[in-house]
Amino acid sequence: MFLTVSGLTKIYGDKKVVDNVSFEAEKGSITCILGPSGSGKTTILRCLGGFENPESGNVIIDNREILSLSPEERPISTVFQSYGLFPHKSVIENTIYGLKFKKVTRKEAIKEGQEILEIVGLKGYDNRRINQLSGGEQQRVALARSLVVKPNLLLLDEPFSNLDAKLKLVMREEIQKIQKTFNITTIFVTHDQEDAFSVADQIILMNKGRIEQISSPMDIYNYPKGEFPLQFIGRSNIKSTNEKVEFVRPEEIKLHDNPKENTMEGIIEKRVFKGAIVEYHISTKDANLIAIELSKDKVYNEGSIVYLEFEYKVIM
Numbered sequence: 001m002f003l004t005v006s007g008l009t010k011i012y013g014d015k016k017v018v019d020n021v022s023f024e025a026e027k028g029s030i031t032c033i034l035g036p037s038g039s040g041k042t043t044i045l046r047c048l049g050g051f052e053n054p055e056s057g058n059v060i061i062d063n064r065e066i067l068s069l070s071p072e073e074r075p076i077s078t079v080f081q082s083y084g085l086f087p088h089k090s091v092i093e094n095t096i097y098g099l100k101f102k103k104v105t106r107k108e109a110i111k112e113g114q115e116i117l118e119i120v121g122l123k124g125y126d127n128r129r130i131n132q133l134s135g136g137e138q139q140r141v142a143l144a145r146s147l148v149v150k151p152n153l154l155l156l157d158e159p160f161s162n163l164d165a166k167l168k169l170v171m172r173e174e175i176q177k178i179q180k181t182f183n184i185t186t187i188f189v190t191h192d193q194e195d196a197f198s199v200a201d202q203i204i205l206m207n208k209g210r211i212e213q214i215s216s217p218m219d220i221y222n223y224p225k226g227e228f229p230l231q232f233i234g235r236s237n238i239k240s241t242n243e244k245v246e247f248v249r250p251e252e253i254k255l256h257d258n259p260k261e262n263t264m265e266g267i268i269e270k271r272v273f274k275g276a277i278v279e280y281h282i283s284t285k286d287a288n289l290i291a292i293e294l295s296k297d298k299v300y301n302e303g304s305i306v307y308l309e310f311e312y313k314v315i316m
């Protein structure tokens with residue numbers, strides 16, 4: 001295994017903000033650490049990058065224990081939420097900053113910097129100053145700067161936080177492309193599950209410093225292990241009794257005009273148009289449910305009687 005983290009624990013005051021966290025990542029994979037605010041995501045990255053000292057744990061990269069190394073000695077690049085760029089320096093100076101500490105001539109550094117800038121879509125931006133760039137462009141310079149040193153492990157903290165919806169889609173693809181081109185193992189922190197679903201090979205779901213589930217995006221959505229993953233990931237209609245918790249995702253509820261065997265009658269209380277999909281809030285004799293259908297299909301009006309076809313799944 002390329003990266004092995006075992007028993008990582010970080011305490012602030014009397015609070016374990018990272019509590020016995022263990023996971024592995026294969027070479028060239030993207031791992032996404034997902035979880036609510038304050039669940040310890042950034043602290044894990046900071047411990048890996050060497051900006052915090054964990055109380056206990058082991059981190060092995062490519063068969064080498066790295067926790068005793070300084071941040072500069074670790075084969076790791078980190079892109080922080082705040083980017084950490086030098087605002088008055090040019091794009092190229094920021095990009096090649098990390099090469100200062102390597103045995104590379106300035107001429108070679110500039111050539112390598114320009115190649116990376118072209119990859120992140122910033123060809124020709126060399127002499128622009130950071131404070132003359134948009135948020136998305138700055139984010140790409142920060143990425144270029146971390147890639148130029150060819151890290152074994154790339155750590156990204158909320159890399160899309162300052163981007164609008166369109167640019168976010170472009171950047172998601174760009175990061176995936178760059179990461180595959182260089183075969184860089186990447187760990188990426190977000191609280192946005194769509195980011196995690198779109199780019200991750202594996203998702204680590206955190207809650208209060210602990211790992212709740214490690215799974216592929218599809219498995220975490222389809223087979224949540226326990227109530228927290230179910231509540232946090234996607235939306236669902238939940239039926240909870242003393243013995244078990246069952247759920248049905250809104251898109252698993254099919255609406256019909258007429259009753260069929262095993263359908264349940266309901267009335268559409270509210271309809272929310274969301275572009276590609278329409279969300280219905282439906283009351284039945286047993287429960288209030290949310291269903292979604294494609295808006296290109298039949299659209300029901302509020303107050304309509306509908307017949308719901310669905311099955312609950314039991315959580316593991």
Ligand SMILES: Nc1ncnc2c1ncn2[C@@H]1O[C@H](COP(=O)(O)OP(=O)(O)OP(=O)(O)O)[C@@H](O)[C@H]1O
Binds near residue numbers: 012037044191
């Ligand atoms: N230097 C520090 N001193 C004391 N407490 C801290 C420190 N840094 C973080 N914490 C606390 O540790 C907990 C975890 O913080 P962390 O930044 O890792 O969470 P996060 O999951 O990344 O949150 P967010 O999504 O809001 O960035 C929080 O309760 C935070 O207040």
